[in-house]
Amino acid sequence: MRATTTDVVRFDRAAVQIAGRTIWSDVSLSVSPGQFVAVLGPNGVGKSTLIKAVLGLIALSAGSVTVLGRPPGHSGREIGYLPQRRNFDSGLRVRGIDVVNLGSDGERWGVPLPWGERLLPSRRAAAARVREVIELVGATAYASRPIGQVSGGEQQRLLIAQALVRHPKLLVLDEPLDSLDLPSQASVAALISTICREHSVTVMLVAHDVNPILPYLDCVAYLAQGGAACGSPDEVITSQTLTALYRTPVEVLRASDGRLVVVGEPEAPARHTDRHADTAAQAGQQW
Amino acid sequence: MVTVATNPGLSWNVISDVRQLLLFPFMVNAFRAGTIVAITAGALGWFMVLRRQAFAGHTLAVVSFPGAAGALLLGVSATLGYFGGAIAAAVVIAAVPRSLGGRARSSESAIIGTVQAFALACGALFTSLYGGFLSGLLTSLLFGSFLGIAPSQVLTLLAMSVVALTALAVIARPLFFATVDPDVAAARGVPVRLVGTAFLILLGCAAAEVSQITGALLVFALLVMPAATAQQLTARPMISFVLTIGLGVLIVWLGLAVAYFSIYPVGFYITSFGFACYVLAAGWRAAAGRVRRTSRGTAAVSAA
Numbered sequence: 001m002r003a004t005t006t007d008v009v010r011f012d013r014a015a016v017q018i019a020g021r022t023i024w025s026d027v028s029l030s031v032s033p034g035q036f037v038a039v040l041g042p043n044g045v046g047k048s049t050l051i052k053a054v055l056g057l058i059a060l061s062a063g064s065v066t067v068l069g070r071p072p073g074h075s076g077r078e079i080g081y082l083p084q085r086r087n088f089d090s091g092l093r094v095r096g097i098d099v100v101n102l103g104s105d106g107e108r109w110g111v112p113l114p115w116g117e118r119l120l121p122s123r124r125a126a127a128a129r130v131r132e133v134i135e136l137v138g139a140t141a142y143a144s145r146p147i148g149q150v151s152g153g154e155q156q157r158l159l160i161a162q163a164l165v166r167h168p169k170l171l172v173l174d175e176p177l178d179s180l181d182l183p184s185q186a187s188v189a190a191l192i193s194t195i196c197r198e199h200s201v202t203v204m205l206v207a208h209d210v211n212p213i214l215p216y217l218d219c220v221a222y223l224a225q226g227g228a229a230c231g232s233p234d235e236v237i238t239s240q241t242l243t244a245l246y247r248t249p250v251e252v253l254r255a256s257d258g259r260l261v262v263v264g265e266p267e268a269p270a271r272h273t274d275r276h277a278d279t280a281a282q283a284g285q286q287w
Numbered sequence: 288m289v290t291v292a293t294n295p296g297l298s299w300n301v302i303s304d305v306r307q308l309l310l311f312p313f314m315v316n317a318f319r320a321g322t323i324v325a326i327t328a329g330a331l332g333w334f335m336v337l338r339r340q341a342f343a344g345h346t347l348a349v350v351s352f353p354g355a356a357g358a359l360l361l362g363v364s365a366t367l368g369y370f371g372g373a374i375a376a377a378v379v380i381a382a383v384p385r386s387l388g389g390r391a392r393s394s395e396s397a398i399i400g401t402v403q404a405f406a407l408a409c410g411a412l413f414t415s416l417y418g419g420f421l422s423g424l425l426t427s428l429l430f431g432s433f434l435g436i437a438p439s440q441v442l443t444l445l446a447m448s449v450v451a452l453t454a455l456a457v458i459a460r461p462l463f464f465a466t467v468d469p470d471v472a473a474a475r476g477v478p479v480r481l482v483g484t485a486f487l488i489l490l491g492c493a494a495a496e497v498s499q500i501t502g503a504l505l506v507f508a509l510l511v512m513p514a515a516t517a518q519q520l521t522a523r524p525m526i527s528f529v530l531t532i533g534l535g536v537l538i539v540w541l542g543l544a545v546a547y548f549s550i551y552p553v554g555f556y557i558t559s560f561g562f563a564c565y566v567l568a569a570g571w572r573a574a575a576g577r578v579r580r581t582s583r584g585t586a587a588v589s590a591a
Contacts, residue, residue: 083471099468105460106464159471
């Protein structure tokens with residue numbers, strides 16, 4: 001892919017080490033404005049680490065990364081971030097709309113003025129924006145219910161709304177479809193694509209299954225320990241490219257309905273609970 | 288404690304009963320202290336219930352018992368001991384790594400339990416060294432001395448409350464963010480760990496304050512019950528917060544008033560009123576949920 005100065009995210013021969021262990025190295029990839037990009041790869045390859053590098057939560061050990069033309073960590077307001085799926089406790093007595101609200105001013109010190117919406121124009125504008133994003137993700141019907149009591153797909157929509165409140169230029173989503181049922185996966189994927197196309201938000205999405213998002217993708221980045229393969233899904237998700245990337249025979253099969261099946265991809269041992277652990281723990285389970 | 292000169296009798300005339308209640312300075316002080324304590328405990332308790340840190344809160348309250356007993360043993364004021372013990376324990380609990388993954392939760396509660404057991408043992412040692420088992424000190428440390436509050440104590444409580452509530456107001460919104468959604472809060476630059484530590488210290492202050500009034504064992508009446516009740520009733524944060532404080536003040540006032548006309552301890556009444564509120568709220572919510580489910584079911588049936 002040709003790198004230009006307007007790239008939203010640009011990794012150049014980047015590497016990350018955690019506790020002396022190289023997670024990945026020699027990763028180069030660039031994301032252009034308005035693109036819908038998926039970061040793929042087997043479990044434990046460091047996809048979330050890549051996201052953390054974009055957010056500036058982890059420093060590179062080699063190479064460089066720029067985000068919206070600046071070093072990472074300096075574009076906080078312009079990035080909407082959705083971490084790996086959080087399950088809200090079913091007893092949490094906080095409404096969905098309150099969680100979305102936190103997206104607009106949650107990190108500010110102090111307390112919001114009670115009933116300030118009626119007094120301050122800025123608060124009114126913020127409240128209108130919150131209603132707008134809730135409408136956009138189609139969550140109006142259940143935004144006033146306690147968030148622990150709506151379904152996983154509904155929670156995910158509210159969290160996407162939370163990430164969108166401040167008009168981000170870049171939306172970074174870490175496994176947003178993980179542990180959703182199939183219909184919810186399809187509808188949330190379609191929603192993310194709509195946000196990308198109609199609201200010109202660049203989307204960078206981590207996934208371990210490409211199929212739900214395959215129809216919408218501009219570009220995929222397959223991540224491996226020794227680098228990344230980037231390009232259109234047709235170029236990258238092929239037996240040749242992935243075999244070369246992982247240096248082990250990988251076969252890509254296409255089912256009759258167009259779904260892709262990757263066979264022989266080096267998988268980390270199936271320790272699904274550990275996938276949601278912190279980065280230090282992730283570093284310990286590299287294959 | 289002041290002996291009641293006239294026999295307290297309930298006349299069932301609200302105005303004369305209230306006038307009778309406020310006749311004695313010790314009752315006026317009890318009302319003042321109770322109100323201050325109810326507001327502070329309600330505000331911090333609301334966050335504690337939301338953060339699922341009731342066990343930590345309980346430990347902070349229990350630790351004020353050895354704190355106070357130790358202070359008496361050393362000959363310094365019990366108030367100092369209450370606050371010292373609770374704040375020290377808050378710092379210890381905050382030092383326990385609380386990872387976002389949730390796996391540290393169980394080890395956290397184990398550590399808190401260990402701290403609590405040791406603190407209680409120290410408290411028992413201190414009171415026995417002081418000879419307190421015989422003098423009724425233990426009862427007063429564990430179950431409070433609502434009716435023996437001096438005006439100077441009320442002032443101390445007021446000052447501590449103002450400080451604690453101001454600090455809480457400063458951290459309130461990021462604390463709420465870090466409670467509901469720690470990962471995103473951290474990514475947005477909220478110092479999640481720092482805010483959590485600050486909260487525990489404030490909670491320690493509140494627990495110490497309440498302990499002085501209700502005793503170490505009944506702190507929960509004011510720290511948990513109003514917040515748990517309010518959160519049953521509504522999921523709107525601002526409203527449930529205000530409701531928490533209102534309920535706290537109400538049960539303290541009711542408890543004090545009823546205890547004045549009765550021979551049983553204040554702590555029992557306050558706790559019982561709090562418990563009654565909670566049971567009513569939980570029952571109401573369960574009933575409302577059932578009605579909503581039934582009506583939705585009928586709607587679905589009629590739609591089909």
